[in-house]
Amino acid sequence: MSVELNHTIVSARDNRESAEFLADVLGLEVGTEWGPFVPVATANGVTLDFATVPEASIALQHYAFLVSEPEFDRAYARIKELGLTYYADPHRKHPGEINHNDGGRGVYFLDPAGHAMEIITRPYGGFPS
Structure with missing residues (x-):
C-alpha cells in the first residue's frame, strides 16, 4: 500500500463553527461529530x-485545497459574499486580489481560528506532463 494522508486535526476556537465555515466556502459537507471532532472530508x-481547543493553544497553520475552475468560481464568489478579506499571496501584501501562479488561479483567506486557507486551480509547479 502506498502512503496517503488520511486525516489531520485542525485546532479551532469552536470546532463546529470552523468546520461549517470551511464546508460552506468550499461546497463540502460537515460530517457527523465523533467525540471531540467535527469532520470535513475532501474528494x-x-x-x-x-477540534475545539483553548485559543492560546492554537498554532496557526496553512491548508491548501486544489480545486477545479468551476469550484474556484463558486468558492471565490462565496468568499466575496461573506465579505471576507482575501489575498493573492501568503504574506497578505495583496488584499482584494487573486494570483495566477502556474497558469491557474489562487486566493488566500483566514478561517475563524486564524488559519490560512488557500484555494488553487493548479498545483505549484503545474500539473505533471
Whole structure:
C-alpha cells in the first residue's frame, strides 16, 4: 500500500463553527461529530477533523485545497459574499486580489481560528506532463 494522508486535526476556537465555515466556502459537507471532532472530508479522501481547543493553544497553520475552475468560481464568489478579506499571496501584501501562479488561479483567506486557507486551480509547479 502506498502512503496517503488520511486525516489531520485542525485546532479551532469552536470546532463546529470552523468546520461549517470551511464546508460552506468550499461546497463540502460537515460530517457527523465523533467525540471531540467535527469532520470535513475532501474528494481525495483526506478528512480535516476540527477540534475545539483553548485559543492560546492554537498554532496557526496553512491548508491548501486544489480545486477545479468551476469550484474556484463558486468558492471565490462565496468568499466575496461573506465579505471576507482575501489575498493573492501568503504574506497578505495583496488584499482584494487573486494570483495566477502556474497558469491557474489562487486566493488566500483566514478561517475563524486564524488559519490560512488557500484555494488553487493548479498545483505549484503545474500539473505533471
